[in-house]
Every structure is written in C-alpha cells, then in structure tokens.
Amino acid sequence: MITLLAAQAAGDAGIVETIQKTFGLNAPFFIAQVINFFLVIFVLKKFAFGPIQAILEQRRARIAEGEEKLKRIEKQLAESEQTTAAAIAKANEDAVRLINEAKQGAAAFSEQKAQEAISQAQQILAKAEAAAKADRDRLSSELKREFGRLVAATTAQVTGKVLNNDDQKRINDEALAKIEG
C-alpha cells in the first residue's frame, strides 16, 4: 500500500490503476476485509486463545504445584525413612540389650538354681549321712550292748561265777577293745 501510494505520489498513476483494476483492489472491499479480519481476531481472542491459554496456564500452575508437592513428599519420605531406620536401629539395639540381659538373667537364675540344687543335695546328703551315722551308732551301741551281754553271759557260764557290774563292765571293755583294736 505504501509502495502504491508512493508510486501514486510520483505521478505514476497508470501502474496503480492497472494493479487496482487487474486484482480488484479497492478501498471499500479492502476496508470490509480489514473489518472481517478484526472480527476473526476478536472471536479467536475471546473464545479460543483467551480461555485455552488460561486453562493451559492453570494446568501449568497445577503441574508446577504438583511437582513442588512431589518434592516435598519425597523429602518427607526421605526424612521418614531416616527416622524409621533410626527407630529400627534403636529397637535392634534394645532387643540385643534385652536378649543379653535375659541371657545374663537366665544364666544367673540357672546358677542360682544349680547352687540351690547343690545345696539341697548337700543338705540331703548331710542328713542322710547323719541318719546313717546315727543308725550306725545306734546299731553299734546295740551291738556292743548285745556283745557285752553275750560276753558276760558266756564268761559267767564258763567260769560259773556270778559277775557283778564292775566285772561285766571290765570284761565288756576288754572284749570290745580286742574287737575294735
């Protein structure tokens, strides 16, 4: 248009007129098409580019927000994993400690029970030994008394003498001394 105007200004009206006639270029139709074009601009801007770009922007914002959330969640997850790992490590440590304590406790208990058992066994043994000793003493004294009585009776019959208590005691002691000796 500027070129055409320039050519027109230079007085070369013939060329412009030829172009206008050949191509049907004229002001009213040109203006009408400009109006049509602006109509399209209005329609597209209002009904297409505006809403669609708005929703694209909204989606972009949501995606960015989602990514931000994702990063936050990943960070929280990492922290949570660390916390969990620490808790598990502590729990393991506690468990090991408890097991060791339990083992120690069990060993001590077992030792105590064993000592008790040994003590009881020793007591039973001592009692048994005491009982056996008492039985033996009782039997020994009974045997001694019976032996003495038999020795005294035998001596009395062999000698035909009635033995008094002192004789009987002396004979018994001698006999016992010989036996025990």
Added chain:
Amino acid sequence: MFRRKLIVSLVAWLSCLGPLWAGGGEGHHALPLYAPQLNDFVTNSMVMVWLAVGVIVLFCRAATRKMSLIPAGVQNFAEWAIESLYDFLAGLMGDHLAKRVFWFFGTIFFFILVNNYMGLVPGVGTVGWNTVDAHGHHGFTPFMRGGNADINMTAAMAFTFAILWFYWAITENGLKGFLAHIFAPKGSFGALMMLMMVPIFLFVGVLEIISIAIRPVALSFRLFGNIYGGEQTLEALMALIPKALQPFLSWLPAFPFYFMELLVGFVQALVFTLLCAIFLKLICDHGDEAHH
C-alpha cells in the same frame, strides 16, 4: 516396465492436450485475478471469509464450551494446536514477545489455514452462474471464491500487520531506539571510522525503510499468488477433460493436486505467520534482549 512407459507417455500426451482444451474456447474461462462482485457491496471471496469466520466461531465454541483441566475431544485438539503454535512462536521470538503478540499471530495462522482449506471444499469456485458481459462475452461467476484468492483479504492482513509492527516496534524499543535500530551504525568503531560509517548506515537505513514499505505488499501478493495459482491450477486441470465428460470426470485430473493444495494451504499459512514473526523479531531484537 513397458506398462510404466506407456502410462508416462499417456500422461505426457494428455498434459500437452490440456492447454489446448483449456484455451480452446470450449466454455472454459480462466479464474479472474479479482474476486467478482455478487452485488455492489459483497464479493464472492467475502462470502467465503464470513463462512470461515462462522467455522472458526463454531470450532471455538465446541472447543471451549465445557473446558476441563483434563482435556478431551475438540478441546484437546484445540489446545494442541494453540500450544504448538505458541511454543513455535516463543522459540522464534522469545517468550515475552510471543506472549504479547500471540493473539495476532495465532489469528493470522488459523485464519489463513481455515480460509485456504475452505477454498478446497468442492463447490467453491465451481458452483455459480453464467454471465454475459456488455461485449457479449460469456463468463461464469462462482458464488464462492477462496478468501485468500482475493488481494483485498491478503492486503488487509498484511497492512494490519504493518501498522501493528510499527506499534510493537516503537513500544518495545522506544521511538529513539526504533530509529536507532534502523539508522544507527551497528558495531563499535573509532571516531574517524564512525564519521565515515554514518552516511553509509543512513543510506542502509533508507534501504531498510524501502524494504519495510515493500514487506506488506510482498506478503499480500505472495499469499494471494500461491492460493490463486493453486485454484487456477485445479481449474485448468479440471478443464482437461473433454466437455462431454466434464460433469462426470472433471474431478479426476485435479484429484492428486488436492493433496498438494492441502500442503500448500498449510505451508502458506505458516510462511505468512513466520515472515511476520521474523520481521517483528528483527526490529524488537534489542528490546527482547533487554527483557532477558
């Protein structure tokens, strides 16, 4: 092998006959360079532009009626298209500039694309009425013509861009920066060298002004030429079929070229948008760096 040679020869022979039939005066008329008027106020390309506006409105309504954060169907497609174009422009112009001017470049791209594809719909350029002019010449006026096959439409977009280009360039650089960008010497020179460079860069600035003035004209005619050329090609190809068979078979020679026109429609929309974006990026380069 023989069959292939035969087919190639046949196609070449038909291609030679094509212009003969097309120019044979058997009722075929070349598509006029101008968009014919349906009445005093409306041309047939304006009808197509309105239809394109209608299609865009319907598509936008369908895409944005029930917007949801998890897109589906038409919304999904619209988001993909708009986001892809935005990312493409942002890669080219920088995010700041793309955010500021996307409404214009998005409109340019989608409007040209829709217009180009609608121009390929069967019936456009072929459904109309026969006319007889004052000299007794028979003609044919279609009800509809591709929106971008009208220089008024392409010029409307190109000159709108040219005005907005000035506005964005001045607001991004400031008036002083804008003029400096065009006329000031680029690079660092010594005092004497600078003195010698000033007239050269002033001359370069004048060339730049001429280049800037030519840009909208070039943009208009490039798009118009490509789309008009495509339609003209399809029309000429359809005229290759003998007149008696035309009602049944005229679509056949043009059919393969429809695929090419689909590609051309997209490429031309992209080229127009891309060139506009590059022109703006070039002038706003300093401004953009400052923002970064």
